[in-house]
Amino acid sequence: MRTFTLEREQRFPGPPDRIFDFFGDAANLERITPPSLGFRIVTPQPISMREGTLIDYRLRLHGIPFGWRTLIERWNPPHDFVDRQLRGPYRLWVHTHRFTPVDGGTHVHDHVEYAVPFGSCVDRMFVRRELDRIFDYRCEQLTEILGAC
Template identity: 55%
Template sequence: MAKYRLNTRLFVARPLDETFAFFADAANLQKLTPPWLSFRIRTPQPIVMRPGAIIDYLIIVRGLPVPWRTRISDWTPPARFVDEQLWGPYWRWHHTHTFAAVDGGTLVEDTVLYSPIGGALMHGLMVKRDLQRIFTFRQHQILKQFQVEARGPIAVQIDRL
């Protein structure tokens, strides 16, 4: 099974507590997800974020509805949280969100360990490009939500493990 790591880093010129609070509200995930995925949270809200919390979503991938269920496996405010796919569009999806106070703001980092259904072939044909577009959109939306400018280039790095 092909395994990959996606990484993004973004400086947000806002305090750590304010930045983490935005991400702690599951409803804000819709603001960070591209409209072409028609993302919807199916779990009744508000969602109490804690270890073991289950969140159900529905996305549209290339015209097909794809249900997705994740579990919050780590919840350590305001430093980090982890969501792991229980079922959905990947064989494996382990998304670590980390937050650190730096230089008068917050460093927001996403690290996703994933294995796409369809392996390296599907990754090369569409998954890598799709994830780069999705996470680039996400980075721009984070800046927009906090009304701040980027400090350096927006980059989504994907490596095969």
């Protein structure tokens, strides 16, 4: 299985525990996901986040509805957490979120390892472009909500 990597970094004012708390609240995903995806959490809230937590979502991609189930594989406040797709559109999706204190704020590093059906051709033609669009939107929303360093 061929895997691909997506990396994003941002800096925010405030200590890692405050920034981690925002990212660690699953309800905030709806705020930072493009409206065109029709993203919604179907797991009853509030969700108690810890290793082993399962979260179910519904969304639409190119008009096609699908479910997504995430496992919180690692939960290490306020340093990092890892979510893994158990069911959804990807053959593999592992998203590591890291929070590091820096002068005047927090550095957030996202590392996503993913795989798609039909490999690099599908990734190059559709998936990577869509992921870049989603993460660009996320970056804009996070800057608006949390501020920028």
